[in-house]
Amino acid sequence: xxxxxxxxxxxxxxxxRKPGQQHTTHYCPGCGxxxxxxxxxxxxxxxxxxxxxxxxxxxGCGVFIYYYFEGAxxxxxxxxxxxxxxGISRSNPDGIVVSYQGDGDLAAIGTGNAIHxxxxxxxxxxxxxxxxxxxMTGGQMAPTTLLEQKTSTSxxxxxxxxxxxxxxxxxxxxxxxxxxxxxxxxxxxxxxIRQAVKVIxxxxxIQRDKKGYVFIEVMSQCPTNWKKDPxxxxxxxxxxxxxxxxxxxxxxxxxxxxxxxxxxxxxEFAAVAKQLGLRGDDDTxxxxxxxxxxxxxxxxxxxxGQGVLSxxxxxxxxxxxxxxxVTWLPSYGPEMRGGVANSSVVIGENxxxxxxxxxxxxxxxxxxxxxxxxxxxxxxxxxxVYNSSLIDQIPADLKGKVCPLPATTLAAEAGTVKAANVVxxxxxxxxxxxFTLAELEEFLCETFKKPALQEINLKAVAAGWNAAEAFI
Amino acid sequence: MKKLVKxxxxxxxxxxxxxxxxYYGYPITPASEIAHAASEHFLPLGKVFVxxxxxxxxxxxxxxxxxxxxxxxxxxxxxxxxxxMEGISYLAGAELPCVIVNVQRVGPGLGNIGPExxxxxxxxxxxxxxxxxxxxxxxxxxxxxxxxTIQAFDLADRWRTPVFILTDATxxxxxxxxxxxQEKIEKIDKPWxxxxxxxxxxxxxxxxxxxxxxxxxxxxxxxxxxxxxxETEASAEVFGDPxxxxxxxxxxxxxxxxxxxVDELNARGIRAALIRPKTLWPFPEKIxxxxxxxSVPVLSVEMSRGQFIEDVRLALPRHKVSWYGRVGGxxxxxETLVARAEQCLKEATND
Ligand code: SF4
Numbered sequence: 001x002x003x004x005x006x007x008x009x010x011x012x013x014x015x016x017r018k019p020g021q022q023h024t025t026h027y028c029p030g031c032g033x034x035x036x037x038x039x040x041x042x043x044x045x046x047x048x049x050x051x052x053x054x055x056x057x058x059x060g061c062g063v064f065i066y067y068y069f070e071g072a073x074x075x076x077x078x079x080x081x082x083x084x085x086x087g088i089s090r091s092n093p094d095g096i097v098v099s100y101q102g103d104g105d106l107a108a109i110g111t112g113n114a115i116h117x118x119x120x121x122x123x124x125x126x127x128x129x130x131x132x133x134x135x136m137t138g139g140q141m142a143p144t145t146l147l148e149q150k151t152s153t154s155x156x157x158x159x160x161x162x163x164x165x166x167x168x169x170x171x172x173x174x175x176x177x178x179x180x181x182x183x184x185x186x187x188x189x190x191x192x193i194r195q196a197v198k199v200i201x202x203x204x205x206i207q208r209d210k211k212g213y214v215f216i217e218v219m220s221q222c223p224t225n226w227k228k229d230p231x232x233x234x235x236x237x238x239x240x241x242x243x244x245x246x247x248x249x250x251x252x253x254x255x256x257x258x259x260x261x262x263x264x265x266x267x268e269f270a271a272v273a274k275q276l277g278l279r280g281d282d283d284t285x286x287x288x289x290x291x292x293x294x295x296x297x298x299x300x301x302x303x304x305g306q307g308v309l310s311x312x313x314x315x316x317x318x319x320x321x322x323x324x325x326v327t328w329l330p331s332y333g334p335e336m337r338g339g340v341a342n343s344s345v346v347i348g349e350n351x352x353x354x355x356x357x358x359x360x361x362x363x364x365x366x367x368x369x370x371x372x373x374x375x376x377x378x379x380x381x382x383x384x385v386y387n388s389s390l391i392d393q394i395p396a397d398l399k400g401k402v403c404p405l406p407a408t409t410l411a412a413e414a415g416t417v418k419a420a421n422v423v424x425x426x427x428x429x430x431x432x433x434x435f436t437l438a439e440l441e442e443f444l445c446e447t448f449k450k451p452a453l454q455e456i457n458l459k460a461v462a463a464g465w466n467a468a469e470a471f472i
Numbered sequence: 473m474k475k476l477v478k479x480x481x482x483x484x485x486x487x488x489x490x491x492x493x494x495y496y497g498y499p500i501t502p503a504s505e506i507a508h509a510a511s512e513h514f515l516p517l518g519k520v521f522v523x524x525x526x527x528x529x530x531x532x533x534x535x536x537x538x539x540x541x542x543x544x545x546x547x548x549x550x551x552x553x554x555x556x557m558e559g560i561s562y563l564a565g566a567e568l569p570c571v572i573v574n575v576q577r578v579g580p581g582l583g584n585i586g587p588e589x590x591x592x593x594x595x596x597x598x599x600x601x602x603x604x605x606x607x608x609x610x611x612x613x614x615x616x617x618x619x620x621t622i623q624a625f626d627l628a629d630r631w632r633t634p635v636f637i638l639t640d641a642t643x644x645x646x647x648x649x650x651x652x653x654q655e656k657i658e659k660i661d662k663p664w665x666x667x668x669x670x671x672x673x674x675x676x677x678x679x680x681x682x683x684x685x686x687x688x689x690x691x692x693x694x695x696x697x698x699x700x701x702x703e704t705e706a707s708a709e710v711f712g713d714p715x716x717x718x719x720x721x722x723x724x725x726x727x728x729x730x731x732x733x734v735d736e737l738n739a740r741g742i743r744a745a746l747i748r749p750k751t752l753w754p755f756p757e758k759i760x761x762x763x764x765x766x767s768v769p770v771l772s773v774e775m776s777r778g779q780f781i782e783d784v785r786l787a788l789p790r791h792k793v794s795w796y797g798r799v800g801g802x803x804x805x806x807e808t809l810v811a812r813a814e815q816c817l818k819e820a821t822n823d
Contacts, residue, residue, distance in 0.1 A: 017676060019683050051670035056536070066676050072666035074539045075678040077562050080532035083524070087536020087544075088666060090520045091494065095668035113532065116525035264493070265518030269654040272488045275513050278473045278652055313476075313647070320476040320649040328476070328647040353732030355646050356803055 008041035010050050011068050018067040026064050030230020032220025033061055033129060035187040037068055043201050049208055053096045056085045060102035061135040079110025082117035085124045093263050096207045097124040103144040104134040107167050118213050121178030125203045125214040128169055131222035139225030143167040146244055166244050170217045174250035180212040182251040186219045188234040202254060210259040219245055289322045289434055294349045297357045301342035301374055302366025307421035312343030314425055318435060318443050319347045327355035340370045362432060364424050383431055385424060403471050410463040415456035422457050426464025437465050474651050479614045479643040480505035482650050483547060483573050486621025488513060491657050493542035494520035496533035498552060501585045502641040503575035506547040527552040531559030538568035539677040541665030543625050547573035550591055560634055561600030565679025569628035573637045575644040578801050586801020587641035587725060592779035595636050596752045603691055605698050607635040608752040610723040614648035622655055629660040631701055638752060642725045701754055708756035710763050712745035713738060718817045719764050721747045721784055722773040730773055733809040744813060757787040764788055769820035771813050773797055773804060792820060
């Protein structure tokens with residue numbers, strides 16, 4: 001006896017992943033899923049792509065496709081198969097990724113993920129099985145349900161007023177630039193099946209050739225929830241359903257599309273180090289800083305745009321190169337209100353506790369609001385430097401050493417008011433003894449590579465340094 | 473080499489050193505610098521970087537990527553983590569290793585972008601549906617954010633489970649030096665992964681077990697694993713006086729404030745110590761029990777209104793454990809913490 005029909009080798013011989021009866025599928029008699037699965041398996045075998053193929057199953061009647069297909073499978077959360085398939089496709093540039101989703105899954109809860117996977121042109125083929133309701137959960141209305149169709153959540157029939165109109169996903173997908181092939185097929189009669197085989201074969205070939213995203217909507221009959229016998233259900237697709245959802249190819253760029261590959265590499269640490277711009281040596285070879293006390297707490301405050309964040313950063317960066325313990329914390333939220341931005345820097349010889357500077361050893365205030373707010377908080381023997389170019393009045397009874405510094409004026413003389421923060425840097429370094437002028441200059445030359453900028457900043461830092469003379 | 477970086481950048485650098493292959497994420501303040509740095513470094517190195525259409529998309533891409541055996545990272549902040557929770561439950565159920573960073577901001581709802589620790593229950597107790605746990609690491613510095621990110625990938629692979637790194641707006645935005653060098657990475661085979669080769673044809677990544685007994689066995693298997701994790705991975709740092717009159721405790725950025733508080737108390741002649749959990753799940757109960765002697769009062773500080781303290785009380789059921797915290801984006805002030813600690817000590821002495 002010759003065999004006229006043989007199970008596709010892309011299917012398991014027995015469905016060992018299925019508990020209970022392992023020779024039959026879980027689909028109801030006459031269901032479109034079974035026919036579609038058979039077409040898919042035959043074509044996977046025919047194209048010889050079984051080992052590369054990775055299937056992603058949905059939640060819905062397709063949830064158990066992994067029972068049948070002998071291949072790597074993942075089961076996704078409801079609506080998320082396209083996102084899961086994206087992760088798998090990017091991870092396996094040589095893989096052929098099949099995402100299998102129903103209409104509740106893809107056209108309702110997962111529409112966003114489906115459209116964006118399509119729009120990125122992921123290398124994947126999506127089977128969108130449209131039987132115009134939620135099959136597995138008990139025949140509820142889906143976005144694809146026909147007007148006036150009765151389901152368990154549209155017992156009076158779907159109404160456009162209450163429920164909107166049947167959603168045509170293929171037409172939407174075809175409107176996107178990225179997809180290579182978008183088509184709607186039927187599996188309800190031999191003619192439609194022949195056409196479906198043709199389109200699906202093409203879709204899988206596109207995957208084999210890495211030519212991008214394929215969307216195939218399969219009009220599928222659900223005799224169980226339609227409450228029709230299998231023959232009636234198949235006829236109803238032709239007579240009624242396809243009036244709303246015409247079959248056809250909506251977009252086909254197979255011939256003009258080039259293969260699109262997204263190769264992936266595994267790299268050694270050396271490549272990472274290069275990408276991060278790390279130097280080979282372990283430390284800068286610079287001596288540790290000598291601080292006037294084991295831990296110094298700085299607050300740099302002013303208008304946003306006066307460079308107080310970068311001033312703090314310069315101090316923190318230089319301290320890092322000297323192997324000190326350092327924290328830099330920018331202000332945000334309510335602290336920023338009223339135009340006051342600040343950065344807090346702590347430099348220590350030992351591990352630092354709080355990075356928040358409530359009581360500064362050194363306060364730099366570049367504008368009046370920050371001077372008013374922060375100067376009373378400074379430590380007894382602390383240092384307050386304020387920008388006397390912009391601040392003409394200061395709070396009474398301040399503790400610590402209070403130094404007016406015309407930072408904006410000196411910066412303008414050096415070439416730009418923007419360098420006020422560098423003027424302050426020179427001043428504070430000398431007042432506290434944390435950096436020498438030579439160290440500051442070397443740092444600025446490394447930071448500002450353009451000669452013109454270098455010149456301005458060197459002038460600015462020297463101006464600050466010299467201005468400190470009067471206070472020492 | 474030492475590099476001054478933000479906590480958020482340290483995550484990405486740690487991931488690169490750990491051999492992370494893929495990043496999927498969605499922008500949100502105050503976590504966005506993680507996506508910025510990942511986009512800058514992953515693509516030129518030939519790694520995967522995808523800015524997903526939404527948080528739900530991102531976590532499900534993580535599911536696909538982790539299913540394929542890649543070392544995979546995602547990051548977000550409070551509201552985004554809420555959206556990811558369904559996916560995280562699936563990852564835990566399917567036993568997929570991945571690393572998830574939550575840079576905590578203020579909630580509930582839109583809240584604000586300041587620092588808070590209000591996501592403790594959400595992250596430490598599971599968060600999504602079903603009976604599962606995540607390993608949760610709580611760094612207290614930028615350097616530790618970097619180290620723990622490297623460690624997180626090893627833990628995730630070793631235990632086949634999602635690992636959280638729980639930071640906050642302050643730790644994410646502040647800069648500190650980190651010491652970047654080649655590290656020893658655990659290389660673990662993943663024969664279960666989905667690949668484009670015949671060897672993986674029988675592989676199935678799923679969290680569904682229709683049969684009740686099979687499902688019960690699966691949950692029991694997960695919990696056997698969780699018990700082993702509890703026995704081996706719980707960790708905490710103890711700092712301060714070896715024979716304390718009072719013990720302070722807090723995690724993450726709060727523990728940095730408490731470190732300064734302990735220093736100040738010790739300077740005032742009060743013997744104080746700090747217990748700082750490095751793992752929030754598993755919670756280092758034993759370290760609490762060994763460190764806190766009978767009748768020593770405990771001040772538990774968190775930037776939330778009494779979440780963390782529940783675990784401290786479970787660890788120390790016979791001790792007096794008092795709560796203090798600030799919320800809304802505020803950090804507790806050292807002065808107040810010192811006063812609170814002194815008050816706790818006074819009350820304990822009077823009792
Ligand atoms: S419920 Fe409908 S879609 Fe689901 S298996 Fe049965 S016939 Fe097919």
